[in-house]
Amino acid sequence: MLNKKYVTNEIRTQIAENLKNDGFKYIKAKERIIRKHDNGFDVIYIRVVDYAPIFLIEYSIAIRLNTVEDSVNKFLGEELFNPKNKPLTTTVASSYDLLSGTNHKFIEISSEDELKTLVQKLIELTKNKAYSFFQTYRSLSNTNKLKKNQILNDDTGLSNILRNLMQSLTLMKLCNDPDFDELCEKYKELYAPWVGQEVAGRKAMDDLISNLKSKTQDSRP
Numbered sequence: 381m382l383n384k385k386y387v388t389n390e391i392r393t394q395i396a397e398n399l400k401n402d403g404f405k406y407i408k409a410k411e412r413i414i415r416k417h418d419n420g421f422d423v424i425y426i427r428v429v430d431y432a433p434i435f436l437i438e439y440s441i442a443i444r445l446n447t448v449e450d451s452v453n454k455f456l457g458e459e460l461f462n463p464k465n466k467p468l469t470t471t472v473a474s475s476y477d478l479l480s481g482t483n484h485k486f487i488e489i490s491s492e493d494e495l496k497t498l499v500q501k502l503i504e505l506t507k508n509k510a511y512s513f514f515q516t517y518r519s520l521s522n523t524n525k526l527k528k529n530q531i532l533n534d535d536t537g538l539s540n541i542l543r544n545l546m547q548s549l550t551l552m553k554l555c556n557d558p559d560f561d562e563l564c565e566k567y568k569e570l571y572a573p574w575v576g577q578e579v580a581g582r583k584a585m586d587d588l589i590s591n592l593k594s595k596t597q598d599s600r601p
Contacts, residue, residue, distance in 0.1 A: 384430040420444035436486035442470035455584045479509040524551035540572040553592040
């Protein structure tokens with residue numbers, strides 16, 4: 381009978397094995413499939429929700445751009461973010477429903493045969509869709525456009541969390557985006573702090589903005 385540990389390990393190890401020639405490796409201690417590159421790393425997440433005998437599989441991908449994350453993390457103290465997790469923070473991500481073009485957040489399985497089929501499906505999805513995402517959003521300019529559009533066109537408020545806003549501000553400055561000064565003020569208005577983080581969060585954003593404004597960044601691709 382399937383169990384959560386077996387399903388999780390099987391999916392992660394099989395995907396990593398099939399993608400190893402492209403540089404991916406399953407880092408068990410970090411619970412991630414990672415491929416390092418000059419600007420940071422690409423990552424594949426697999427999460428399993430156990431409703432035995434049914435299991436829901438969540439697949440998502442993300443990219444870390446070190447120059448962005450190092451800038452943002454510098455201003456997020458322990459009261460805002462666990463420092464142990466800072467080396468694993470990512471800059472831009474995509475989920476299974478977006479990559480697959482479906483409305484499904486999870487994939488449901490309940491047998492060994494379905495598990496084997498799922499693994500192959502996720503390998504194909506990674507190669508056919510995720511690889512293009514990784515290539516596109518290693519670019520600071522492409523990621524800048526994506527993050528800014530997500531924030532400014534989001535009517536749910538879900539994009540207005542501190543890290544996301546700070547990442548977007550950093551990207552704009554790195555890309556010499558002409559909207560930077562105007563959106564510094566706009567983002568302060570949009571910021572929706574978690575309860576208890578109101579003061580610390582606003583200070584972190586103000587400190588980041590002051591730091592970014594004090595620097596002259598070269599234009600980047």
